[in-house]
Each structure stands twice: as C-alpha cells, then as structure tokens.
Amino acid sequence: MTTHQLMPTKGLTATNRSTFASRLTSRAAANTIVLIAALYTLLPGLWLLLAATKNSDALFSSDILSFGDFSLWRNLTDLFAMEEGIYGRWYVNSLLYAVVGALVGSLISVSAGYAFDKYEFRHKEKLFGLVLTGVMVPQTVLALPLYLVASGVGMVNTFWAVFIPVLFNPFGVYLARLLSSGYVPNEVLEASRVDGAGELQTYIRVSLRMLGPGFVTVFLFQLTAIWNNFFLPMVMLSDQDLYPLSLGLYTWNSSATVSPEYYPLVVIGSLLAVVPLIVAFITLQRYWKSGLTAGSVK
Amino acid sequence: MLACVTLMAPFTALLIAVFLVPVGYAIGLSLFGEDHKGLGFGGGTTVFTGLRSYLAVLQDPSFVSGFGAIALYCVIFVPVVVIGALALALLLDSGLVRLRRTAQMLLYLPHAVPGIIAAVIWLYLYTPGLSPVIKLLAQGDITVDFLGMNTVLPSIVNIALWSGLGYNMVIFYAALQAVPREVIEAARIDGAGGFRTALMVKVPIIKGSVLMVCMFALIGALQLFTEPMLMNQATPMVNSRFTPNMYIYDAAFRRNNYGLASAASVILLIVTCALSYAVTRWTGRKERSAR
Numbered sequence: 001m002t003t004h005q006l007m008p009t010k011g012l013t014a015t016n017r018s019t020f021a022s023r024l025t026s027r028a029a030a031n032t033i034v035l036i037a038a039l040y041t042l043l044p045g046l047w048l049l050l051a052a053t054k055n056s057d058a059l060f061s062s063d064i065l066s067f068g069d070f071s072l073w074r075n076l077t078d079l080f081a082m083e084e085g086i087y088g089r090w091y092v093n094s095l096l097y098a099v100v101g102a103l104v105g106s107l108i109s110v111s112a113g114y115a116f117d118k119y120e121f122r123h124k125e126k127l128f129g130l131v132l133t134g135v136m137v138p139q140t141v142l143a144l145p146l147y148l149v150a151s152g153v154g155m156v157n158t159f160w161a162v163f164i165p166v167l168f169n170p171f172g173v174y175l176a177r178l179l180s181s182g183y184v185p186n187e188v189l190e191a192s193r194v195d196g197a198g199e200l201q202t203y204i205r206v207s208l209r210m211l212g213p214g215f216v217t218v219f220l221f222q223l224t225a226i227w228n229n230f231f232l233p234m235v236m237l238s239d240q241d242l243y244p245l246s247l248g249l250y251t252w253n254s255s256a257t258v259s260p261e262y263y264p265l266v267v268i269g270s271l272l273a274v275v276p277l278i279v280a281f282i283t284l285q286r287y288w289k290s291g292l293t294a295g296s297v298k
Numbered sequence: 299m300l301a302c303v304t305l306m307a308p309f310t311a312l313l314i315a316v317f318l319v320p321v322g323y324a325i326g327l328s329l330f331g332e333d334h335k336g337l338g339f340g341g342g343t344t345v346f347t348g349l350r351s352y353l354a355v356l357q358d359p360s361f362v363s364g365f366g367a368i369a370l371y372c373v374i375f376v377p378v379v380v381i382g383a384l385a386l387a388l389l390l391d392s393g394l395v396r397l398r399r400t401a402q403m404l405l406y407l408p409h410a411v412p413g414i415i416a417a418v419i420w421l422y423l424y425t426p427g428l429s430p431v432i433k434l435l436a437q438g439d440i441t442v443d444f445l446g447m448n449t450v451l452p453s454i455v456n457i458a459l460w461s462g463l464g465y466n467m468v469i470f471y472a473a474l475q476a477v478p479r480e481v482i483e484a485a486r487i488d489g490a491g492g493f494r495t496a497l498m499v500k501v502p503i504i505k506g507s508v509l510m511v512c513m514f515a516l517i518g519a520l521q522l523f524t525e526p527m528l529m530n531q532a533t534p535m536v537n538s539r540f541t542p543n544m545y546i547y548d549a550a551f552r553r554n555n556y557g558l559a560s561a562a563s564v565i566l567l568i569v570t571c572a573l574s575y576a577v578t579r580w581t582g583r584k585e586r587s588a589r
Binding site for chain 1: 299300301302305306308309310313314315316317319320321323324327359377384385386389390392394395396401403406407408410411412414415416418419420421422423427428430454460463464492493496517518520521523524527528532543545546547550551556559560563566567570571574575577
C-alpha cells in the first residue's frame with residue numbers, strides 16, 4: 001500500500017511551529033468532516049435497527065430511543081405470520097433469483113470473457129463492441145421491451161421471466177476478459193494442452209481456478225444487482241407468490257398507507273432484507289474493491 | 299473450436315434473447331398502434347402508424363416534464379455527489395484522517411442497501427409521526443415538510459446521495475492512490491499546502507475519473523424510478539409520470555398503450571446511448587492522448 005503520510009518537519013523554527021499548529025487544526029477539521037459524513041451514512045441504518053424493535057405505537061410516537069418497549073420478537077413472529085407467511089416466500093424467491101442467478105450468470109459471463117481473451121473467432125471485436133454497448137445500457141431501459149417479448153412467448157408472470165434476463169451481465173464479460181488476460185498466462189494453457197488435456201478440461205481444471213477471485217468479484221456485483229432489482233419484477237410479475245423482497249416490501253408499503261399495522265412489518269422486513277448484502281460486503285471486501293477499481297479504469 | 303463455441307454459446311444466446319430481440323421488438327412495436335375504438339378498422343386491429351407514437355410521446359407534456367424533473371434532479375445531485383465524494387476522498391488521501399479503512403467501509407455501506415429499502419428508510423424519516431428528525435426539529439420550533447412541492451426533489455436527491463456518496467468516494471480514492479507520489483512531493487517542496495496540492499495538483503490528475511463519475515451519474519439519473527415510485531404512494535407532489543421510466547410504466551400498465559410505452563422506451567434508450575457514446579468517446583480520447 002502506498003499510504004501517504006506527511007511527516008511533521010524536523011527542527012522547530014517559529015514558522016515550523018505555526019505550521020505544526022495549523023496542521024493540528026486541519027487534522028481536527030478533516031476528522032470532523034469525515035465523522036459527520038460517516039454519521040450521515042450510519043444514522044438512517046441505526047434508525048432502521050432501532051425502529052425494528054418497536055411496536056406500532058412506539059414507532060408512531062417517534063420514541064426511537066425509549067427502551068421501555070422491546071417488540072423485536074413480536075415483530076419477527078408477526079412478520080412471518082402475515083398473509084400466511086408470504087414474507088418467507090419472498091425471501092426464498094430473492095435468494096433463488098439472486099444467489100442462483102448470480103452463480104449461473106457469473107459462470108456464463110466468465111466463460112464468455114475467457115473465450116474472448118483466449119480464442120480467435122470471426123467478428124470477435126464486433127461482438128465485443130456489442131458487449132460494451134450492453135454494459136452502457138442500463139437494465140431499466142430494457143424492462144419494458146423484455147416484458148413485450150415475454151408476453152409474446154407467454155412467459156409473463158413466471159419465475160423465468162425474472163430469472164433469465166438477470167443472467168445477462170455484459171459488465172461481467174468485460175471484467176472477465178480483462179482478468180483472464182491478466183491472470184491466466186498462455187504458457188499454462190500450452191502446458192496443459194501438451195499434457196493432453198482437452199480445451200474444456202483445461203478451462204475447468206486450470207483456468208477457472210486461476211480466475212477464482214475474478215469470479216467472486218463478478219458474482220458479488222451480480223448478486224447485488226439482482227437483489228436490488230425492482231423495475232423488472234414489477235413489470236413482469238403479478239402473482240405475489242413469485243415476488244422478490246423488493247417488490248413485496250413495496251406492496252406492503254402501499255398497504256401501510258391504508259392500514260398502518262403494516263408499518264412495523266415493512267421496517268423489520270427491510271432490516272432482514274438488508275442483512276445478506278451487508279454480510280457479503282463486509283466478508284468479501286477485497287473482491288468488490290478490485291471490481292470497483294477495474295470498473296473505474298475502463 | 300468446439301470449446302470456444304461451448305463457452306460463448308450461453309452468453310450469445312442471452313445477448314440475443316434478452317438484449318437484441320427486445321430492443322428490436324420495442325422498435326417494431328413503437329411503429330405500430332392498436333386501434334381499439336374500431337374507427338373503420340374493427341376492434342383491436344394492429345395498424346402501421348409510423349412515427350405517430352413518437353410524435354404523441356414528444357408532444358405529451360407529462361413525458362417532457364419527466365425529462366425536466368431529471369434535469370433539475372441532475373443540477374442538484376451531480377455537483378453535490380461529485381464535490382462531496384471528491385472532498386472525502388481527498389481528505390482520506392491527505393493522511394490527515396485516522397481509521398481510513400473503517401471510514402471507507404462505513405461510507406460505502408449504504409451502497410449495499412437495496413434502492414427500494416434506502417427509499418423506504420428515508421421516506422419514513424420524511425414522514426411526520428414516524429420521523430424522529432421531524433420530531434427533533436419540531437422541539438426546536440422548526441417545521442419542515444420534506445414531501446412538499448419544493449422539497450420533494452431535494453428529498454429524492456438526498457436518498458441517491460446517501461446511496462452513492464461512499465461508492466463514488468471509493469472510485470476517487472482508488473484514482474488518487476495511483477497519483478505518483480513524486481508529483482505530490484514536488485508540489486510540497488514548491489511550498490504548496492495540503493489544500494493547494496489537493497486542488498491544483500491531485501484533482502487535475504484524476505479529472506478523468508471525475509468526468510466519468512459525472513457522466514455515470516447523469517446516465518443513472520435518466521433511469522430514476524424506484525425512489526419516486528415509492529414517493530408516489532406518499533405524496534401527491536410526485537405524480538405517476540414523474541420520470542421517463544415512470545411514464546413508460548404508466549403508459550404500458552395503467553393506460554395499456556404499448557405503442558406509446560415502446561416509443562417512450564426507444565427514446566429513453568436513444569438518449570441513454572447517446573450519453574454513453576459520449577462517455578466512451580471521451581475516455582477513448584483520453585487513453586489515446588495518454589499514450
């Protein structure tokens with residue numbers, strides 16, 4: 001790491017002493033600004049955490065810091081009991097869309113990125129240009145066109161209507177091509193070929209292993225994107241049993257405007273919906289960072 | 299060759315099925331309209347209408363005002379998020395701040411919160427009766443309506459800022475780490491203070507990242523949907539066609555006019571692609587001039 005630390009200058013002349021003093025003030029100012037920013041990012045999360053332990057009455061009196069009422073367990077049982085436990089169903093759906101989708105999707109993207117790097121084929125760069133176009137086109141612009149196609153083939157309001165489109169991850173292909181050229185040396189592939197291994201065998205046994213960290217990065221980015229997905233499921237699904245968490249919580253929030261007993265449920269439901277991503281991000285920190293920096297140099 | 303085909307096939311299939319075909323289909327559909335009223339054509343006949351849907355969309359004040367809302371949103375959001383993230387990144391890079399890694403992690407965390415949930419949290423913090431913020435302000439005799447006519451857009455900007463501040467800060471910080479230390483050392487020897495070094499030396503060097511963050515913020519802003527959609531449930535100040543994406547949703551699912559919705563989608567796609575094209579061209583030029 002190239003951490004950069006300006007050393008206090010040696011020798012204490014008068015000017016140096018005054019710069020040292022001004023350095024102390026700027027140090028205090030800098031730390032204060034960063035602290036305020038950190039509070040800004042943290043406090044809403046803290047509110048969610050505290051609000052999740054409150055019952056409806058305490059929530060509406062905005063008495064967020066009163067610990068007289070601790071209804072976390074009550075809220076949890078209510079959450080999973082509401083509408084015959086549909087929240088649990090949404091949670092499983094979200095896990096299926098996001099975890100399975102990101103696994104399959106990153107395997108598809110990494111394979112394609114690897115092929116772009118290691119093989120020559122006709123119109124390769126033209127096809128890659130199309131991939132880059134895909135990177136630039138946000139998923140939301142495609143939601144309605146996708147709906148029109150899905151309704152044409154009779155797939156609207158099915159699991160696949162959400163699952164298949166989220167597999168498409170052109171940014172993953174771009175990233176995998178970059179990582180493949182960086183981390184998988186051609187000599188290793190040659191050695192494997194000389195040993196008589198088939199191309200696919202080499203890919204699975206040798207290359208995929210070397211691309212492991214890159215795979216995790218692509219996976220993590222896709223997991224987040226799918227977990228956050230809102231427009232596409234909203235357009236595609238009308239059957240509540242197929243909803244992911246994002247859409248389910250949205251419907252409950254609209255119910256809350258009519259029947260306020262939904263408010264505590266939306267709060268605790270939101271809290272539980274955030275947990276997997278926060279855990280994934282904290283434990284897999286170095287992977288998302290490498291993805292971010294790779295993304296920023298592109 | 300077989301291996302190459304096997305590795306490429308699934309992605310190529312997806313590229314066709316969920317990218318090329320839908321875009322083509324939407325363009326096709328935008329050129330046709332359904333005549334429900336049976337004005338001499340019989341009920342529900344599909345007729346070629348050419349660019350009529352496009353004209354209808356472009357002449358619809360509620361579609362145009364959607365872009366107006368986005369423009370206003372950008373005017374507030376882009377400077378605040380860029381300057382805020384840049385300032386934080388420069389502070390972290392200056393070596394003045396303690397616990398740099400922890401600070402980065404904390405600032406980044408909101409990005410891991412799904413957009414809809416970030417919107418729910420803030421919406422509740424804006425809602426009188428639920429919000430401890432409003433209660434606290436009321437105790438100081440300050441009344442704020444976060445969902446009023448003039449405040450609702452800044453309130454939406456705040457949600458996006460909360461989610462994006464740390465994310466963009468990490469991008470800037472990574473770029474700053476790559477600034478050659480000799481350059482900074484030279485500025486210091488020339489007598490430039492930390493503030494001057496940051497502003498006159500570091501920022502110009504990473505201006506590529508700054509411009510890119512601006513462009514991505516603009517492209518992201520065009521897609522604005524989740525936050526205003528949720529606000530729409532809470533305040534009449536956000537109508538159901540508040541942004542272009544909401545207009546598309548409204549046209550397709552409330553008015554059942556797929557021709558209109560397709561045309562609006564294609565227009566949004568073109569605007570987005572034009573912006574993206576500007577980004578790639580610009581970064582391409584930067585790379586060439588760097589060589």
